[in-house]
Amino acid sequence: MDDIEYSKKQEKDEAAFEALCKRCGACCGRDDEPCSNLAADSGGNYYCKAYDARIGPQTTINGCVFTCVSIREVLKYSLPCPGCGYALEYDSGRCI
Numbered sequence: 792m793d794d795i796e797y798s799k800k801q802e803k804d805e806a807a808f809e810a811l812c813k814r815c816g817a818c819c820g821r822d823d824e825p826c827s828n829l830a831a832d833s834g835g836n837y838y839c840k841a842y843d844a845r846i847g848p849q850t851t852i853n854g855c856v857f858t859c860v861s862i863r864e865v866l867k868y869s870l871p872c873p874g875c876g877y878a879l880e881y882d883s884g885r886c887i
């Protein structure tokens with residue numbers, strides 16, 4: 792596999808990984824105290840307004856500081872919602 796093919800494979804794998812998310816917003820505090828970066832589109836799908844810079848200190852809509860971590864870290868301790876698209880991957884032992 793040359794560099795171009797590898798790059799395409801990485802893009803494809805990332806797209807497939809991102810597609811697992813159901814955009815429910817549960818892992819970003821949708822039902823409690825949402826992160827100030829959490830937003831929803833007109834179809835009711837949630838997204839992060841700062842996705843590329845999300846990991847690290849963040850603030851809720853009420854001004855509480857917390858640390859945004861990867862979904863892998865979240866799943867070590869809790870299941871954000873019953874249908875989280877990453878939970879099955881995590882439980883199966885496949886790396887996410």
Ligand code: SF4
Binds near residue numbers: 826842
């Ligand atoms: S910064 Fe983290 S917790 Fe906040 S909306 Fe983005 S992904 Fe969710």
Ligand code: SF4
Binds near residue numbers: 814817871
């Ligand atoms: S709980 Fe899971 S499915 Fe819902 S937004 Fe978070 S990562 Fe995506």
